[in-house]
Amino acid sequence: MFEIVSKEMLSPAICRMKIHAPRLASSAQPGQFLIVIPEDHGERIPLTISDYDREEGTVTIVTQRIGVSTGEICSLNEGDSFSDVAGPLGQPSEFVDMDRKELAEARYIFIGGGVGTAPVYPQVKYLHSLGVPVDVIIGAKTSELIIYREQMKAVCDNLYICTDDGSEGFHGMVTGLLEKLVIEDGKKYTQAVAIGPMIMMKFASLTAKKLGLPIIVSLNTLMVDGTGMCGACRVTVGGKTRFACVEGPEFDGYEVDFDEAMRRQGMYRTQEHEAEVEYEHECRLGKTVINGRTE
Ligand code: NAD
């Protein structure tokens, strides 16, 4: 069992949990993900690692309640345990294998969209610890939904916030802010990394291409079982079929077929909606629903 050593709500629907998992923490790298199984024989839920502490032996996950499975995770509390937490899985971010000479010439801009801001954090922290200049854009619908504001400030050179409604920072989307930084403010970057909704990563990639800026995106949200077996995370990258959970989750944003990826994301929408309706119905009746089973 894997104990939840702390839990906090970052917004009404987003929770952050620190989990005691020493072996996982000892080998986790930025960019990798893990699989959470809340209950024995339960569903496997892939989540990008949002931090790790080798000394404490903990890993951090950030979950947004968007369906039944993520609802089950968010309903657990400090002192509760997950049946299993497996990982680290997937390939680390490419800068983990870059030598110091290459990194000395790099200047990164990270773009975190909504809850996708959380997995940006370990990458920024890693590069900052090596002295690599890193700027960060965090975008959200409104000021209350901005997460990781203070943590990110502590590990980056410049933090830029944007909100769709203009309640904080730049009024507009991450793509508008990226263009402003590069074109109007004359900021120079060698590499962008974007993590967030698929539609954001699509348009961030188009904007980066227009600016001549290489961009990496994370396709974690396509995954279902996270083992290379179910095929749900198949995606065309540079004309070739790739599996996000085994060969990714990070890929070159110029090369990803985002429209196909978004169609694939929509494949389970009906089943997800049905499960959600059943879950809410059972909750209203005062029953506990665990991994689709009513108890
Ligand atoms: P959101 O819909 O509030 O979008 C966040 C920001 O993305 C917006 O504020 C905007 O700046 C930008 N954006 C959205 N649509 C855009 C467009 N068409 N063009 C340019 N920019 C656009 O985000 P949310 O509701 O918090 O959802 C977060 C998403 O991140 C979820 O879909 C989740 O699955 C995904 N996610 C991905 C990972 C990963 O590792 N890839 C990890 C966690 C979450």
Ligand code: FES
């Ligand atoms: Fe099932 Fe990758 S998530 S094959």
